[in-house]
Amino acid sequence: MRGVLTRWVVPVRCAGCRRQPAHLCCHCLTTLQFALPFCLICDQYSPHGLIHKTCTHLTIQHISLFYYNHVARNLLKLYKKKPYKAYAQAFNQLLKYYLHFDPFYLTQKIPNNNVSIIYPASTRSKSLGYDHIKILVPLVAQGFNIRNWKAVAAYRSKKQAKQLKTIKSKTKRAEFLLRHSYTIRPKALRPHSNILIIDDVTTTSVTLLSLVNAVINSGVPFKSITTFTFFKVRLN
Numbered sequence: 001m002r003g004v005l006t007r008w009v010v011p012v013r014c015a016g017c018r019r020q021p022a023h024l025c026c027h028c029l030t031t032l033q034f035a036l037p038f039c040l041i042c043d044q045y046s047p048h049g050l051i052h053k054t055c056t057h058l059t060i061q062h063i064s065l066f067y068y069n070h071v072a073r074n075l076l077k078l079y080k081k082k083p084y085k086a087y088a089q090a091f092n093q094l095l096k097y098y099l100h101f102d103p104f105y106l107t108q109k110i111p112n113n114n115v116s117i118i119y120p121a122s123t124r125s126k127s128l129g130y131d132h133i134k135i136l137v138p139l140v141a142q143g144f145n146i147r148n149w150k151a152v153a154a155y156r157s158k159k160q161a162k163q164l165k166t167i168k169s170k171t172k173r174a175e176f177l178l179r180h181s182y183t184i185r186p187k188a189l190r191p192h193s194n195i196l197i198i199d200d201v202t203t204t205s206v207t208l209l210s211l212v213n214a215v216i217n218s219g220v221p222f223k224s225i226t227t228f229t230f231f232k233v234r235l236n
C-alpha cells in the first residue's frame, strides 16, 4: 500500500527520457551498449577485465556495465538531485538487465562472501543529507548476491577536495588524484576480505586506481580486488 501511495505522490518517470512511467524504460535501456572488458591501466581490451600482466603486477579485475551515453548522462544528473530513491531503482534495473545477459562472463568471478565494499564518500553528503554512491552499495551487493558484506567509506580531506575543485586541466586532475589518494580507516576494513570498489562512472580509471591505492596504503591484508562502475566513458 505504501508503495502505491508514494508512487501516486511522486510519479515515476524514466530517468533517461522523462516520459515513460518506468525507472528506465525499454527504449532507453536498449540505447545502452555493453562495455567491453578493459585493463584499468592502459584502457585497452583485456579478457576477463583483468589488468594486463605487462601493465602492473597487481591482479585486479574490473567491470563496467555500459558505455556512457545520453541516457546515462540524464540518469546520473537526476540521481545527484532529489528524489534520489526512485532513481536508485534505475541503477538496480541496469544491474539486472546486465546480469541477464552477462555478455562477457565477467560477473562470475565477483567474490560473493566476506566482501568489503568500498565507495568514495561524497564531500557534500552532510549538506545534502545523503551520499549518492553509498546508497548504491546495498543495491550492488544484492545484485551480485553477496553474503556477508560491509560498506567502507573512502575519504578525501576537505582541503584536498577544495584544491581539486580549482584544477581544471584533466591531466593535472589525474596527477593530483593519484598523488593524493583517498584514505580508508584501517579499522573499518576487515582483514583478509575480498575488496569490491564501486563508483557510478569512470573515464580514465584514476578515481578507481586512487581507491586501490587507499586499500594498499591502509596496510590491511586483503584477498582480492575487484573494481566496478555502472558506466564507462569511451576515450576514443
Ligand SMILES: [Zn+2]
Residues within 6 Å of the ligand: 014, 015, 016, 017, 018, 019, 020, 024, 025, 026, 027, 028, 029
Ligand atoms: Zn526512457
Ligand SMILES: [Zn+2]
Residues within 6 Å of the ligand: 039, 040, 041, 042, 043, 044, 051, 052, 055
Ligand atoms: Zn593494460
